[in-house]
Each structure stands twice: as C-alpha cells, then as structure tokens.
Amino acid sequence: MVGMSFDNMDLEEAAQLQARMLAAIHGGAAQLKTVLPANELVTLLQATEAVLRTEPSLLELSVEDPEAQVYVFGDTHGHFPDVAHMLDQLGYPSPKRIFVFNGDYVDRGSWGVELLGLLCSLKCAAPKCIYLLRGNHESSTCTKYYGYSQEVKAKYVKQAKDVYSASKRLFTAMPLAALIQGNTLVMHGGLFRRPSEPKRGAKRRKPSHPGRGAGELAPGSLDDLRRATKGGMDPDGRGASVLATDVLWSDPVAEPGFRSNDARGVGLTFGPDITEAFLRANRLRLIIRSHEGPDARDKRCDLPQVLQGYSKDHDTPAGQLFTVFSAPDYPQFQAVPDPPDNQAEGAQQQQQQQQPDQLPQQEQQELQGQDAGAPADGGGVLGVTARYNNLAAVAVLSAPDFATPTMRTFGAVRPRPKADAYYDYAVCCDSDTEVPGGDEAGSEAGSEAGSEGGSGAGEEGEEVQGPPVAAAAVPSSTAAQPPPPAPSETGSHGVDDVVPSSSAHVAVEEATGAAAAHGG
Secondary structure (H helix, E strand, C coil), X not given: CCCCCHHHCCHHHHHHHHHHHHHHXXXXXXXXXXXXXXXXXXXXXXXXXXHHHCCCCEEEECCCCCCCEEEEECECCCCHHHHHHXXXXXXXXXXXXXXXXXXXXXXXXXXXXXXXXXXXXXXXXXXXXXXXXXXXXXXXXXXXXXXXXXXXXXXXXXXXXXXXXXHHHHHHHCCCEEEECCCEEEECCCCCECCCCCCCCCCCCCCCXXXXXXXXXXXXXXXXXXXXXXXXXXXXXXXXXXXXXXXXXXXXXXXXXXXXXXXXXXXXXXXXXXXXXHHHHCCCCEEEECCCCHHHXXXXXXXXXCCCCEEEEEEECCEEEEEEECCCCCCCCCCCCCCCHHHHHXXXXXXXXXXXXXXXXXXXXXXXXXXXXXXXXXXXXXXXCCCXXXXXXXXXXXXXXXXXXXXXXXXXXXXXXXXCCCCCXXXXXXXXXXXXCCCCCCHHHHCCXXXXXXXXXXXXXXXXXXXXXXXXXXXXCCXXXXXXXXXXXXXXXXXXXXXXXXXXXXXXXXXXXXHHHCCC
C-alpha cells in the first residue's frame, strides 16, 4: 500500500487492501494503521471525494447491457467482515454487476473506517460500477454520538483529526439518491417535501424547529431532487438542507398521510397513499430505502419486521416500497451477549433455509408468511431478551425494467472478531433521533460545501470528539459528550440507531477487465 496512487487504483489492489484489513482487525484497533497509514487513508478519501464531486444529487443510471444486474445494499454500519464476505459471494463491481450502497457505512459497528476504506478503494477502481449514496450517519453530529469519531481516534490517535476531517468532507460529496432505468428510486430514508417558494422581497426566516415548516406538506418530485443540494456538513432541516434532511431521515408508516416525524424529531413520515402518489407523479414503479434495522422494527406494530434483511412496506397499485438492511446480527453491541458461535450459526442456517436466495419476491413473501415476525400486541418481537440474529439482504434488480427485486440474504460472519464499542450502546441503543447542538459548519453555512474544494466553515480546526462512551468499552480517559435525548413518546413507531477464512475470493480478473472496458 505504501506510496500507492489511488487515482490509478485497480480492483486487484482493492482486493489486496481488503485482505490486509481483514487480517489486521484480529489484532485490535492499533493494527489498522500498519496496513493503511493515516496519510494514505486521507489520500484515498480525498481521491474518492473528487470523484463524488462530479456526481449530481440524483444519479440517473441507465443500464444498457441486458445481462447486467444492479445490487442495492442497505445500511452496513461498520460491519466490514460481513460486507467483505458478501463481496466474496457476489463478486466485485463490474459493468455486469453494478453496486449501489444506500448509506450508513459508519457508526455503531466497530469497523467503519475499514468499511469506508474498502468502499472508497472500489469507487476509485471502478467509478462507473459502484455508487455510494449518503445516509443520515454520514454527518458530523451522528458520527460524534454514535461511534465513528471515537473509532477514528482509537485507530489513528494523533492523526485522527486529519482522517475525521477528510471523512466529513467526503460525506458532503455523496449523492442523495439513484434513479435506475427510470423505474426505481433508491434513497436512504424516504420521501421528501416539495420545497417552498420564497415570496419576492420577503425576508427568509429559519423555522422554529428543524424539519417543521409552515403550511401543508406536499411531496416533492424528481425535479426537486435534481435541483437539491447534497445537504452540507450536517443536514438539519434548515435552509437549503431541508430536502436532503427529509431524504436521509424520513420513514414510511402504515397510516395514510404526510407529516412531521415526531419519533425522530427530524424528517417526515409518509403513508402508502403518499408513496402511490409519488410513484404515479414521477412514473416510477419501485422505491428502495434503508434506514431501519431489526431493533427499530421490533418496536413497531404497523410495518413488517426486517429479520430477513428486508421488508415490503407499501404495496400500491402504482408500485411498491421496500426497506433493505445489509448489516447481519445487528446491532453488533447489545445488552445481551453474543450467543455461542455454533448456536448463532444454527439460527442463521435455519433462517436461510426458510428464506432461500434469488426467489421471485412474491414467492419469498409467501414463504415468509404475511405476518412473519410481526410484533404481538404492539410489543417487541425479541425486545431485550435475545439478540435479533437478523440476516442481511441485498436487493437484485434485473432487465428489462429493473423494478422487480429479488433478494440475496447473508448471515453474519462467524466467529466475529473481538472488538470494542466506540459509543455507549446502553444509552444510544435504538434512538436515531435528532441530537443537540450539531456541527458549527451547519447546513446553511455548509450546504454548498459540495463545491470543488469546499470543506465547510469552521471545520478544519474542529476537535475530534467522541460520543458518550461506556467505561467498559473504551478507555476511561476519553472525554464523553452528553447523550442525545430519548426519542419522543408521541411518535407512532420506534426508531433505529438513534471474517471469512479466505481473504478476497472475488471475481477480480473478470471485474478488472470489464471495468477497464467500461472506463472504470
């Protein structure tokens, strides 16, 4: 890796980096810098940022090869060994295997740095074959409270500030959504409001509460998404970041209507009627979103569980909306211990036998059962009495319309390497809510930090500060931040977040040759 130029990186070098990082994670946090030094990681992040700056807020992907497939990954949350295993099984990106990652790469899991490094190396090696969308955790505030900033500090110590600053600049460059073949829209959270038109000569006023504007809410359009900024350093529902905030934080619900997301304190909730209207107005057939894991759905009685890694949330005459989640056995850290490896493997095998890969979606739903995993009497399925042991899912879209998903499912890699938590999972257990303060480089000052070379006001001199830290998980000398507030009890639903033995068994030769032919 030493002296490598990421501008000329190929997929073979990305596979080598993956293998080295997989070996290093068994040696603890300090080992990463021996295989990916801070200066090289910063260079990699900057090279990826430069590529992402050329991409618009709404990617519009046309797949010309009838044999090509698009793979949509949901939240991965630092589950680097699991994502590496998925790539071992699926192969690396190529013109016939186009990957769309739907945000939330960092926080909660222990290997967000490694995962981000892997995805950035793939983006540099095959920029037209892999796309990295933004999630709500790709922001200053979330990374302070949910672990990534503290993870960077543990792994790079004196050079952590440089790595963290480069990471945040990278986040501001990530697109918000991807439109695939004109039929399928992929975005992290959900639907968004139509931007208000300021009156001529009227003085602009900030809303009294982020995400809550005056007047009746109406859904936006693809044209609104095309014109939107990418949200800046810290999308908070103010100023130019309103639409980006909705995209990153909103949730579907079973109840009709379009309203403020009181459970999260930011973003919106939208019912099947809103989904249907949006699909019709924009001539779409499918929406794929992520943003909710098994812990969030465990507290909801209105929508299906995601223990298989996905759920069909809205099924309307105009089309469907799915949630896809790609972090198996999530959250990594819970108040209950990991089960013995043989017990966990047995549970995963049973789930996979009940949920075969690559069946048509209707057959998969019939196997799962209409009410499979639904909460009983509005309570949690598993609550705090057991781990979820959920599978990860990847949605696969194929010709001709790229609007009829099949699901590939994956269990967690066992045994899971030992690692520390970088956030207080007893406090931030399942509450991905608005947190106080936020970065000084807020959305209005930094919403156009996505311009070439922009880094956001006040960002360079910022101290790397971590989330509230559990004493048993991280050294006690670490200064803790105040915990985020508990989710509002007025909300209608619960909210989330608040290593293979082989190193890189991927079709590298095939992908490398194809990517070169495709300009990747």
